[in-house]
Amino acid sequence: MPTTPLREQPTSTAPRRWKMWVLLTCAIYPLILVIVTLTDPVVHELPAAVRFIVVVPIMTATVVWGVLPRIQRWFGRWLTR
Numbered sequence: 001m002p003t004t005p006l007r008e009q010p011t012s013t014a015p016r017r018w019k020m021w022v023l024l025t026c027a028i029y030p031l032i033l034v035i036v037t038l039t040d041p042v043v044h045e046l047p048a049a050v051r052f053i054v055v056v057p058i059m060t061a062t063v064v065w066g067v068l069p070r071i072q073r074w075f076g077r078w079l080t081r
Contacts, residue, residue: 015072015079023075027067028059035059 035058043051072079 013080015076016081019075019079020071023071023079024063024067027071028063031062031067032059035062 032055035055039051039054039058043054046054
């Protein structure tokens with residue numbers, strides 16, 4: 001009767017959530033300050049909900065296509081340790 005080899009535990013390549021939280025907090029805070037500072041002269045008289053409609057898409061696009069890829073490239077090994 002053949003024996004089945006022991007399976008190795010799969011190693012997770014997903015980033016540790018707390019590490020990702022730390023890096024994203026450090027990246028997003030100054031990014032929010034910059035975006036709000038740059039857009040405020042144009043949108044300062046608009047209601048808060050409308051200001052968010054302007055700021056949130058800019059913020060989201062910057063994070064998805066700019067910040068996240070760089071964080072994963074620069075800190076990838078540390079994130080998965």
